[in-house]
Amino acid sequence: MDITPHPITIREVVENYVDDGEGGVFGLGGKLNIRPPYQREFVYKEEKRNAVIDTIFDGFPLNVFYWVENDDGKFEILDGQQRTISFSQFAAGHFSMNIDGNLKNFSNLTQDEKDRFYDYELLVYRCKGTDSEKLSWFRTINIAGEKLTDQELLNATYYGPWLNHAKQIFSRTGGPAWGLGEPYLKGQPIRQDFLETALKWISGRDGFNHHKAYMAEHQHDPNANELWSYFRAALHWVEDTFPNTRVTLMRGLPWGTLYDTYGKETFDTDALEAEISALIQDDDVVRKKGIYQYVLDRDPKHLNIRAFSADQRRAIFERQGGRCANGTKCKDPANADGKKVFALGDMDADHIVPWSKGGKTDAANGQMLCVSCNRSKGDL
The missing domain is CATH 3.90.1530.10 (Conserved hypothetical protein from pyrococcus furiosus pfu- 392566-001, ParB domain)
Structure with missing residues (x-):
């Protein structure tokens, strides 16, 4: 040069x-x-x-x-x-x-x-x-x-008519994508966050391992209508499925991926709303932001269910005398009652009635299991 x-x-x-x-x-x-x-x-x-x-x-x-x-x-x-x-x-x-x-x-x-x-x-x-x-x-x-930003650098590489049109839609505060997506997306349109999010969503749908591959494939397209249509479809699905918008809980979730997976299913929106409201009020649900994903895929890992406190664990341990609640497996003939006695550190606190079936995280609903027995359980 x-x-x-x-x-x-x-x-x-x-x-x-x-x-x-x-x-x-x-x-x-x-x-x-x-x-x-x-x-x-x-x-x-x-x-x-x-x-x-x-x-x-x-x-x-x-x-x-x-x-x-x-x-x-x-x-x-x-x-x-x-x-x-x-x-x-x-x-x-x-x-x-x-x-x-x-x-x-x-x-x-x-x-x-x-x-x-x-x-x-x-x-x-x-x-x-x-x-x-x-x-x-x-x-x-x-x-x-x-x-x-990474997306700004990608824009420098894949500029052309497709990018010009995409930026008109996704890169303006107050623009079309901002008007639709502001309650659901993190970041600033002007720093290309909305464009990057939409690209990641559609790239996942199309099987690209990185959204730069989608940009490379479409660089010379005359417009970004496909991306805009997909983005609108995904967020209109969110609006229809969850009509009560809770910005602090909904912003930043992987809505494109959820739309790809569940967009063709029929949901009872009133029942979903009632469940979401109940989960928000449930003190055992630590991660409220995971509620929307949970009501779709039923994986409790999104919720980070509250664990028993140290005091609760100690109280349950004392109540059981250090014995594992699964008495059929953990035996020790040397003890008068035939049950093996564990140290507190070798045991886990567990719900008697699983959280998913209405059980609460309190001492009355708690039991101590040895690590081996607890690991063999699957239900929260």
Whole structure:
């Protein structure tokens, strides 16, 4: 890759600055593509954005900028997008800053303040190379900057019409996927969390061992309609099956996998809701977030059922005199009663009436079994 320095002023960069949303972000009189397809969305928080403006007015150097020079003589920002959007938005009057002790929008600046801002010189390196060289360099120079998420790096690799459409749906706060999935998914659309989740779901359905394989297969598709249709179908199933939304318990569950497994089954939604409500109120259910998976697959491991406390174990142990409740197996002829006596540490506390059949985790419903006998039991 050919890399040469070309200093340039902010005045030149922000000429005819435009942020057209899905249409793109451009500067330098339309010659600079500030947000090319492989770039992330604008993610700087107010503190970092303001630090860029402070640096400019203080006359301190910003980090180096890298632009790619295309064959048509136009440019793409390879590194420096977040800083460029920060000072471009300020010049466009999108936010105010404390300048020399006064809160000012750009239009409120004196002419000398505007000139100080406009005449600030950026150290820009222009780069020429192939697409693969650009993407490789993009990864390299971002190692020391704002860390890219795994999905952002995959976006840099598999960009194209499919990704552009997918990002329109999944990568906007307030966008279509956010509107449907916000109660059920963790993360931020702008950091590609919603897109990554949807891709993992559909990749599991299609048998890919990693969602990058799905992206590679569909990179040149004209749109991401398949992904969007699947995502909607999965979450509409969730809405229909569990109409009472409990965000804290539902957000982040593997809804795509559950939809693939149970989406064609018929459930009594009223009965499910009654059971879910009862489980939420059950003190023995430690992991409430596992309730939704449990009512579908009936595996109690999702619930982390409350174990007997140390005091309860000791009380039950004393009540049994150290004998295993399974008296038919654990015998010792040397003892008068013919039963083997164990140390407390060699025994497990167990429910007499299993939790799954209504038994509670209290001393009255507890029994001590030797480790061997308890391991041979299967029901909670």
